Amino acid sequence: MSDDATRHREKMEKRKAVQDAEVAAKTVEKGLLLVHTGPGKGKSTAALGLMLRALGRGWRVGMVQFIKGGWDTGERHAVEVFGDRVAWHTLGEGFTWETQDKARDIAACRHAWAVAEGLMADPTIRLLVLDELNIALRYDYLDLDTVVAALQARRPDLHVVVTGRNAKPALIEAADLVTEMGSVKHHFSAGVKAQEGIEF
Amino acid sequence: MSDDATRHREKMEKRKAVQDAEVAAKTVEKGLLLVHTGPGKGKSTAALGLMLRALGRGWRVGMVQFIKGGWDTGERHAVEVFGDRVAWHTLGEGFTWETQDKARDIAACRHAWAVAEGLMADPTIRLLVLDELNIALRYDYLDLDTVVAALQARRPDLHVVVTGRNAKPALIEAADLVTEMGSVKHHFSAGVKAQEGIEF
Numbered sequence A, B: 001m002s003d004d005a006t007r008h009r010e011k012m013e014k015r016k017a018v019q020d021a022e023v024a025a026k027t028v029e030k031g032l033l034l035v036h037t038g039p040g041k042g043k044s045t046a047a048l049g050l051m052l053r054a055l056g057r058g059w060r061v062g063m064v065q066f067i068k069g070g071w072d073t074g075e076r077h078a079v080e081v082f083g084d085r086v087a088w089h090t091l092g093e094g095f096t097w098e099t100q101d102k103a104r105d106i107a108a109c110r111h112a113w114a115v116a117e118g119l120m121a122d123p124t125i126r127l128l129v130l131d132e133l134n135i136a137l138r139y140d141y142l143d144l145d146t147v148v149a150a151l152q153a154r155r156p157d158l159h160v161v162v163t164g165r166n167a168k169p170a171l172i173e174a175a176d177l178v179t180e181m182g183s184v185k186h187h188f189s190a191g192v193k194a195q196e197g198i199e200f
Helices: A003-024 A044-058 A072-085 A102-120 A133-136 A144-152 A169-174 B005-026 B043-056 B074-085 B101-119 B133-138 B144-152 B169-174
Strands: A035-037 A060-065 A087-091 A125-131 A159-163 A175-185 B031-036 B061-064 B086-090 B125-131 B159-163 B177-185
Touching: A003 B101, A035 A044, A044 A060, A044 A072, A044 A125, A044 A159, A044 A175, A044 B043, A044 B074, A060 A072, A060 A102, A072 A087, A072 B074, A072 B133, A087 A102, A087 B144, A102 A125, A102 A133, A102 A144, A102 B005, A102 B133, A133 A144, A133 A159, A144 A169, A159 B061, B031 B043, B031 B074, B031 B169, B043 B061, B043 B074, B043 B125, B043 B159, B043 B177, B061 B074, B074 B086, B101 B125, B101 B133, B101 B144, B133 B159, B144 B169
Parallel strands: A035 A159, A035 A175, A060 A087, A060 A125, A125 A159, B031 B159, B031 B177, B061 B086, B061 B125, B125 B159
Antiparallel strands: A175 B177
């Protein structure tokens, strides 16, 4: 073995010892509260990826979309193949500038929250995505304390993913994992439109 | 209608006009080069979500994993349901501290890149994920100029997603979309272990 290869191996042996010790120190298993926030892309998309992974483990999963409305999406078609292992609820009415009706937006969010509470109480669901819930909280369409308390009181084996920009500090405080998606570069700025298969 | 509801509607009408103008200004359709980088969670997971969305549109998709090795993952099980519409190649040998063999790591990356080139040339593939390619580039296991040139020369209807920390500036320069996943809070810091269905 060359000197370089030997040095590499020795360095990696040390690194592996550190990594193994770190892994061994982590022993807790629990249902997580995950938050995907920030201005960048990938918040809802990463939640979809988690859903796919969970389905691969044989879990039942739930999706409640608080803002997204009746429009056709690839993800909704895709999950049909998993049948009743996916409880999918698109309950938004579209963006606030589409409905132009605050009372209707609030009513839609409250209905979506009631559906989310039902799914949280369903012991067959192991992962629940609350898509754009942060938007509903940001506009005070739902009571923050009520929502955070319900998320904190989730079943010990239930993972919940909350998406949307501008996550409230109280939700971040309650969460186990918070990822901030930052936008370094966006093709919309270069005149590229939202395309089927990528954005929806 | 109350004054408040009227003001809300007027404000949203104006906002909708702005939004509609923005959408109308975006006319370009093209295969995108998307990069998910940064230290936070969600880089590979958002790529999986994109894959799910694309599958929902009836596309064929490809996945090449450059670093992840033979271990069992939920996502790999999940995509089996889509049959030969997913070309899935797990070609890594694990992390560098697992193999402890630089020559073997380099050979694995080169093989994975050759498979990626084959998929880029396959006109039935519309979305290709090159998972952890950034890691292979960071360690100079692949030639950066060659990789960036091949990605830039992709078919006009092929979307490519590159994931991994520390994306190289030349790749960011070539990309249409770059999202930086930032870690605001991580459950590993609180002693929670990597759990089946969430991390793998």
